[in-house]
Amino acid sequence: MPVYSMTGYASAQNAASGTGASAEETAAHAPRPHRLGLEIRSVNSRFLDISFRLPDELRALEPALRSLLTARLRRGKVELRAALGNEGSSPLQDPPAKLLQRLSFLQDCVRAWLPDAAPLTVADTLRLCANAQAGAEDWSAAVPALAEQALDALLSAREREGTRLAAMLLERVRQLRALARQAVPMLPSLVEQQRQRFLERWQEAMALTGDAVLSETARERALADATAYALRIDVAEEITRLDSHLDETERLLKKGGEVGKRLDFLIQELHREANTLGAKSAALELTRVSLDMKVLIEQMREQVQNIE
Incomplete structure (x- = not known):
């Protein structure tokens, strides 16, 4: 099983034609299809923290999207953004006549009760028409499918980053073993x-x-x-425990899966043994070995924070 990073980004886009217009309106004003764009960003976090930024037309789909993400992600601060737009070179559509008549009627009703109310501007009219047309579309099937596609891409990105992190950590494990081997012959002398x-x-x-x-x-x-x-x-006991922690770290990295929290604990134990090694140091060479170990362990700590 691969090691997954908690850092990643993915996006996906899809287009669906409007379904809320009548046959007469479709013939007179053929609506351009609305474009749906999804982005998923993920950074490291102790737990799974999911947030959404959805347009009003898609807020009803938030529970389904949350279930989709929690089923396949375990840790990380995840943000899903969605945006609706119009296909074609121009972002503006010709407002349907019936919709313009409805807005005019509603404006007259409001101003009959509130004479001081400002009249609708062209920008207000176009925005209301666009929202009405977008809200008429049914995204209940398209949005989860597109989110699944973006989630697949996110997991692939997190897997690639996790593979890189695992290789780096294994290299640090090798360097720590080499330092431990340098310390052992110093003790008898x-x-x-x-x-x-x-x-x-x-x-x-x-x-x-x-x-x-x-x-x-x-x-x-x-x-x-x-x-x-x-x-x-x-420091023979410290060296033995250090080797044991390095063995477990290497085993977890090769096993993969959800190993971030266990690796974080092992990093703390490695740091403790390196500190003890430095405290017991009776020679400059052993102190140098302890300091070099701390530098490597600190580099591992920074990267382990990104592993799921």
Whole structure:
């Protein structure tokens, strides 16, 4: 199963001829078909957040569109926009005579009660006629079909982006493994260096006393302190957990599906282990390894936020 990004964009268009005009009106004023355009935009979000921007003629279809989106999307902030227009070179249609008569009658009725009401302008008349003609069309079948088409394109775009993100994350996993392998050989040498340093310091201190018994006791104390120090700086457990988290991250990326939230949790665990590695660092080389790990993990965190 592929990995899906939550970021994507798709659009689709369709045209349907008007169905609300009578035969006489159709013969006298052949209406141009209305063009329906749909756009779906998607960005990252913790949950599935769907919003609609629909013209008044299509608002009744919002429940059907919401069901369509929730059936195939799991996470992301999704916005669906729809717009109605007219086919042809000119966006204006000749208003039907019956519709103009109806508007004139309604205007006379309104002004009979409200004499100060402003008369209809040409722009008002054309807009009302266009809305009336668009509202007469039945989009109940065309809109869901077009939304399904746009949704297919959106999922394809999200899959392509998800494939790219997965490849990038797998490359970061490989780099983190390489850094972990660099850290492992440093540990024995660091412990041995610190052990010798403890012994030298205690021998210098005991040389002033010249007491063999005290010197032997001091040596044993130095070895005990060196052992305790070795336990404090030992990061073998952190390296083991880091490898385990990287194994799980790689498994999820290859498995695909809805893995975004689990990957986000694993990134937090990786960051915790890298922090502990830096806190226990007893050498500049190990500190550098920890910092390089944090940089890679932060890059992974930014990209994981976009995975569904």
